[in-house]
Amino acid sequence: MEQKLLQINNISVVYSDVIQVLKGVSLSVEKGQIVSLLGSNGAGKTTTLKAISGLLKPENGMVTEGAIVYKGLPMHNKSPEEITRHGIIQVLEGRQPFKYLSIEENLRVGTATRAGKPYQEDLDKVYKYFPQLSNMRKKLAGYCSGGELQMLVIGRGLMAHPELLMLDEPSLGLAPILVREIFDIIRRINEDEGTTIILVEQNAKMALKIATYGYVMENGKIVMEGPAEEVRENPDIKEFYLGMSVSGDAKSYDEVKSYRRRKRWL
Amino acid sequence: MDFFMQLLIGGLSVGFVYGLSAMGFVMIFKSSSVLNFAHGELLALGGYFFLIFITIVKLPVILAFIFTLLACFITGILIERVFLRSLIGEKLIFVIMLTVGLAAMFKGLLLLIFGGNLYTYPDFLPAAMGIQLGVVQVPPVYVATFGIGIFFLVLFGLFFKFSSQGIYMRSVADNQRASLSLGVNVRRVFALSWAIAALVAGMSGVVLGIINGVNVHDLSALGLKVFPVIILGGLDSIGGAIVGGLIIGILETFTGGYISPSLRDVIPYIILVFILLVKPYGLFGLKEIERV
Amino acid sequence: MMKKFQLHPCGNYNESYNSELTIYSTDFGRIGVVVGILLLFLVPFLPISPYIIYVMNLTGIAAISVVGLNLLTGFTGQISLGHGAFFGVGAYAGAILATRLNLPIFITLPAAGLITAGVGMIFGVPSGRLKGLYLTIATLAGQFIIEYVLVHWEYMTKGTMGITLPMPKLGGFTLMGDVPFFYLIFPLLILMTWIAVNIIRTRFGRAWIAIRDNDRAAEGMGIPIFPYKVFAFAVSSFYAGFAGALWAYYMGSITTEPFNLSLSVEYLAMVIIGGMGSISGSIFGAVFITALNELLRLMTDTLMNSAIVTQLGLSLAPLREFFYGVAIVLFILFEPRGLAELWRIVRSNFRLWPFPY
Numbered sequence: 001m002e003q004k005l006l007q008i009n010n011i012s013v014v015y016s017d018v019i020q021v022l023k024g025v026s027l028s029v030e031k032g033q034i035v036s037l038l039g040s041n042g043a044g045k046t047t048t049l050k051a052i053s054g055l056l057k058p059e060n061g062m063v064t065e066g067a068i069v070y071k072g073l074p075m076h077n078k079s080p081e082e083i084t085r086h087g088i089i090q091v092l093e094g095r096q097p098f099k100y101l102s103i104e105e106n107l108r109v110g111t112a113t114r115a116g117k118p119y120q121e122d123l124d125k126v127y128k129y130f131p132q133l134s135n136m137r138k139k140l141a142g143y144c145s146g147g148e149l150q151m152l153v154i155g156r157g158l159m160a161h162p163e164l165l166m167l168d169e170p171s172l173g174l175a176p177i178l179v180r181e182i183f184d185i186i187r188r189i190n191e192d193e194g195t196t197i198i199l200v201e202q203n204a205k206m207a208l209k210i211a212t213y214g215y216v217m218e219n220g221k222i223v224m225e226g227p228a229e230e231v232r233e234n235p236d237i238k239e240f241y242l243g244m245s246v247s248g249d250a251k252s253y254d255e256v257k258s259y260r261r262r263k264r265w266l
Numbered sequence: 267m268d269f270f271m272q273l274l275i276g277g278l279s280v281g282f283v284y285g286l287s288a289m290g291f292v293m294i295f296k297s298s299s300v301l302n303f304a305h306g307e308l309l310a311l312g313g314y315f316f317l318i319f320i321t322i323v324k325l326p327v328i329l330a331f332i333f334t335l336l337a338c339f340i341t342g343i344l345i346e347r348v349f350l351r352s353l354i355g356e357k358l359i360f361v362i363m364l365t366v367g368l369a370a371m372f373k374g375l376l377l378l379i380f381g382g383n384l385y386t387y388p389d390f391l392p393a394a395m396g397i398q399l400g401v402v403q404v405p406p407v408y409v410a411t412f413g414i415g416i417f418f419l420v421l422f423g424l425f426f427k428f429s430s431q432g433i434y435m436r437s438v439a440d441n442q443r444a445s446l447s448l449g450v451n452v453r454r455v456f457a458l459s460w461a462i463a464a465l466v467a468g469m470s471g472v473v474l475g476i477i478n479g480v481n482v483h484d485l486s487a488l489g490l491k492v493f494p495v496i497i498l499g500g501l502d503s504i505g506g507a508i509v510g511g512l513i514i515g516i517l518e519t520f521t522g523g524y525i526s527p528s529l530r531d532v533i534p535y536i537i538l539v540f541i542l543l544v545k546p547y548g549l550f551g552l553k554e555i556e557r558v
Numbered sequence: 559m560m561k562k563f564q565l566h567p568c569g570n571y572n573e574s575y576n577s578e579l580t581i582y583s584t585d586f587g588r589i590g591v592v593v594g595i596l597l598l599f600l601v602p603f604l605p606i607s608p609y610i611i612y613v614m615n616l617t618g619i620a621a622i623s624v625v626g627l628n629l630l631t632g633f634t635g636q637i638s639l640g641h642g643a644f645f646g647v648g649a650y651a652g653a654i655l656a657t658r659l660n661l662p663i664f665i666t667l668p669a670a671g672l673i674t675a676g677v678g679m680i681f682g683v684p685s686g687r688l689k690g691l692y693l694t695i696a697t698l699a700g701q702f703i704i705e706y707v708l709v710h711w712e713y714m715t716k717g718t719m720g721i722t723l724p725m726p727k728l729g730g731f732t733l734m735g736d737v738p739f740f741y742l743i744f745p746l747l748i749l750m751t752w753i754a755v756n757i758i759r760t761r762f763g764r765a766w767i768a769i770r771d772n773d774r775a776a777e778g779m780g781i782p783i784f785p786y787k788v789f790a791f792a793v794s795s796f797y798a799g800f801a802g803a804l805w806a807y808y809m810g811s812i813t814t815e816p817f818n819l820s821l822s823v824e825y826l827a828m829v830i831i832g833g834m835g836s837i838s839g840s841i842f843g844a845v846f847i848t849a850l851n852e853l854l855r856l857m858t859d860t861l862m863n864s865a866i867v868t869q870l871g872l873s874l875a876p877l878r879e880f881f882y883g884v885a886i887v888l889f890i891l892f893e894p895r896g897l898a899e900l901w902r903i904v905r906s907n908f909r910l911w912p913f914p915y
Contacts, residue, residue: 055447084449092447098440101433108430109437113449115430160448301691352891359635360890362691363830367886370823374880493695532706535699542684542696
C-alpha cells in the first residue's frame with residue numbers, strides 16, 4: 001500500500017482546556033491529491049487545518065487525543081515554526097496580507113522557512129502563475145483588491161516550497177469569475193508542482209470539481225468521505241451543500257424545506 | 267543670531283539622538299505592541315558600559331564603542347529570553363507592568379553600583395572634528411552625533427527594507443498570525459527587536475553621555491522622553507520617531523535658551539498632552555483600521 | 559429570629575444574581591471582618607512602640623491611595639504612572655486649603671480629593687478617548703508636569719520651602735501624635751474601602767470590568783467607553799488626593815520631593831503585588847511594600863554602622879527601588895494575580911483540608 005503523506009488518527013482538539021471543537025477526526029491524504037474538506041460554519045474545518053499547521057497553539061488550543069502523522073513523523077502540538085519547515089503551509093482564511101509591506105515583500109516573507117537561500121526563481125514562478133501580481137510588485141498590499149490579495153497569499157504560500165498546501169476558503173467573498181480563475185490555478189499548481197492540497201471550502205460545487213477526494217464535517221466530526229465524484233453524487237450532499245433536489249434539478253428557494261429530509265448521517 | 271544657531275544645532279543633534287533612541291522603542295512596539303518603560307534604563311546601561319570599557323578596561327575608543335553595542339545587544343536578547351518570553355500570550359498589561367518593574371530594577375542596580383554621581387568620559391574626540399558653519403562653531407560632539415546617527419539610520423533603513431530578516435520583522439509587526447503561518451520564527455523576531463532596540467538605546471546613551479556626562483537619573487529620565495517623541499511622531503512610525511525627536515530636541519533647547527532652563531525638561535510632556543488633545547495619532551502615525 | 563449560619567458550598571451554587579453580588583459568601587466571612595476590625599482598633603492599647611503605630615498609619619494612608627489605583631489599573635485595565643504626583647496634588651491642595659482658608663479637616667480631605675480628580679481630568683480627558691495605553695503615557699506626562707508645577711508655582715506651593723500644616727481639629731479635639739491619627743486614618747480607610755467595594759458592584763464597576771476585559775466588546779454592548787474610563791480615572795485620582803491630604807496632615811509639613819516617579823512606581827508595585835482587580839489585595843500590597851521599606855531601612859541602618867558599607871556609600875533609595883523592581887518582576891512572572899490570590903489559595907486549602915479540592 002502506498003505510504004500516506006498525511007494521516008490524522010482520531011484527534012480531539014480542545015480550546016482553553018474547556019471547549020472541545022474536534023471530537024475524533026480521522027482523515028488521510030495521499031501524495032499528489034487534492035482533498036477537499038467541506039462543512040458548514042463552525043463544523044471544525046479551520047480547526048482541523050490549524051491542528052495540522054500548529055497554529056492552534058497561539059490560540060490556546062491543543063490536540064488532546066489522537067495523532068497527526070506526516071511522512072511517518074508525529075506532528076501534533078508541534079510549533080508552527082517546526083511544522084512549516086517540514087513543508088506544510090497553511091494559507092489562512094480571510095486573506096491576511098501584510099498590509100504595510102509591498103507585494104514583493106509579502107512574497108519574500110514566504111521564504112522564512114529557508115531563510116538565506118536564493119528566492120528569485122520562486123518569485124518568477126509565482127509571477128508566472130499570477131501574472132497580475134508582477135505588474136504591481138512595489139504596491140502596498142493594504143491597497144490591493146480581494147482577488148489580488150487571494151492570489152498574493154496563495155503565492156506567498158508557494159514561496160515556501162510547500163509539499164502540503166492547505167487553503168482555507170480561497171473563494172471567500174470573491175466574484176464567481178475570480179473563483180473560477182483561482183480554482184483553475186489551484187489545479188494547475190497541483191498538476192505542475194505536484195503539491196498536495198487540502199482545500200477547505202464553503203463552495204462545495206467548485207471544490208468537488210477539482211478535488212480527488214472529499215470529506216464532509218459537521219459538529220467537529222467527519223460525517224462522510226469518499227472520492228469526489230461519489231460525494232458529489234450523494235443525495236444528502238446534493239440536498240444540503242449543492243442546493244439541488246434529489247432528482248438533480250436546481251431547486252428554487254421557495255421549495256427548500258430543510259426539514260423534509262433528515263440528514264442520514266446524523 | 268549666533269545664539270540662535272547654536273541652539274538650533276544643539277537641538278538638532280540632541281533631537282537626532284532622541285529620534286534614534288525612539289526608533290528602538292518603536293521597533294519593540296511594532297513587533298509586539300509592548301510599551302517599554304525600561305527604555306531609559308537601556309540608555310543608561312549603554313552609557314555605563316561605555317564608561318566601564320573606556321575608563322576601567324581602558325580600551326581604545328572605537329573598540330569600546332563596538333563592545334558597548336555588543337553588550338547592549340546581548341542585554342536586549344537576555345531581557346527578552348529571561349523575562350518576556352514566558353509572558354508571550356499573557357495580557358498586555360502584565361507585559362507592560364513587567365517593563366515598569368524592570369526599569370525600577372535596573373535603575374536601582376545601576377544606582378547601587380555607580381551611585382548618583384555624574385561621570386564624564388575622557389575627552390577623546392579630536393578638536394579638528396568641529397566644523398565652522400558660518401559664524402557658528404559646531405563642537406566635535408555634535409558632528410560625531412550626526413555621523414553616528416546617520417550611519418545607523420541608513421544601516422537600519424537598509425536592513426528593514428532589503429534584508430530578509432528585516433522583512434520578517436516587519437511582517438510580524440504587521441500580522442503576527444499570518445507570519446506564524448508562513449513559518450516566521452516569531453520568538454526570534456521578538457528577541458531581535460529587543461536586541462536592536464537595546465543596541466540603539468545603548469548607542470544613544472553613549473552619545474548623550476558624551477554630550478552631558480553619565481548619570482543614572484539623567485539618562486533614565488532622558489529615556490522617558492521617547493514618549494513625547496513617539497506620540498508626536500505617531501506610535502508606530504519609525505520615520506515619525508526621527509522627525510518627532512528632532513522637533514522635541516529643538517523645542518527643548520529653545521525653551522532652555524530663551525525661556526527658562528528649568529522648563530526645558532517639562533516642555534516635551536506639555537507638548538505630549540497637547541498632541542494627545544489635537545492630533546492623537548501623531549503627525550505620521552497610521553490610524554489602525556479596526557475590523558471587529 | 560435566629561438566622562442560620564451559612565457555610566461555603568463546594569462549588570458555585572449561586573441561584574440568583576443577587577447572591578453573586580454579595581460581598582461575603584458566608585456569615586463567617588462577615589463576622590471575621592468585623593472581628594478583625596475590632597481587633598485592629600485594639601492595637602494601640604497593646605504595649606508596642608509608637609514606631610509600629612507610625613508604620614501602620616503610613617500603611618493605612620498608602621492603602622487608601624492604592625485602593626484608588628487598583629480601581630483604575632486592576633478593574634479598568636488602565637495603568638497610571640502619575641499616581642504619586644496626584645497624591646502630591648492632594649497633599650498640596652489639602653495643605654493650601656488648610657493654611658490659606660483655615661478649612662477644617664473634614665472639608666479639606668474631600669476637597670483635596672475633588673481638586674485632584676479635576677487635575678487628573680486634564681490628563682485623562684485627552685487620552686481617554688483613545689484606545690490602548692495612551693492614558694499611561696499621558697499620566698507619565700502628568701507626573702513630570704505636576705512635579706514641575708509643584709516646585710515652580712511658588713506663590714501657591716512655596717516651592718522647595720514647603721508648607722507646614724496646622725494641627726487638625728475634629729469636634730473640638732486636636733489631633734496630635736500617632737495614636738489619634740491611627741483612629742482617624744483607619745476608619746477612613748475602612749470607609750474608602752467600603753465605597754470602593756460597593757462601586758465595583760454598581761453598573762460603573764461592571765462597565766469598568768467589561769472595558770478591561772475587552773473594550774471592543776464592551777463598546778459593542780453599548781457601554782460608552784470614554785465616560786466610564788474618565789470616571790474611573792477621576793475616582794482613582796480622588797482616592798490619591800484624599801490620601802495625599804491625609805498624609806500632609808499626618809506629616810505636619812510637606813515639600814515637593816516625595817511625589818516623584820518612584821512613588822508612582824511604588825504604588826503600582828503595591829497594586830501588582832497585592833493583586834490587580836482585588837480590593838483586599840490593595841491593602842495586602844500596601845502592607846507588603848511598606849513592611850519591605852521598613853525592613854530595608856532597618857537593614858541599611860544596621861549595615862551603615864559597619865565602616866565598610868559607609869565607605870561604599872550605599873544609600874537606601876536605590877536598594878528600595880531595586881527591590882520594588884524585583885518584587886514586581888517576580889510577582890508578574892510567578893503569581894500575576896498577587897498576594898490576594900495566594901491568600902485565596904491558602905484559605906481554600908484550609909477550608910477543604912484534608913482534601914486537595
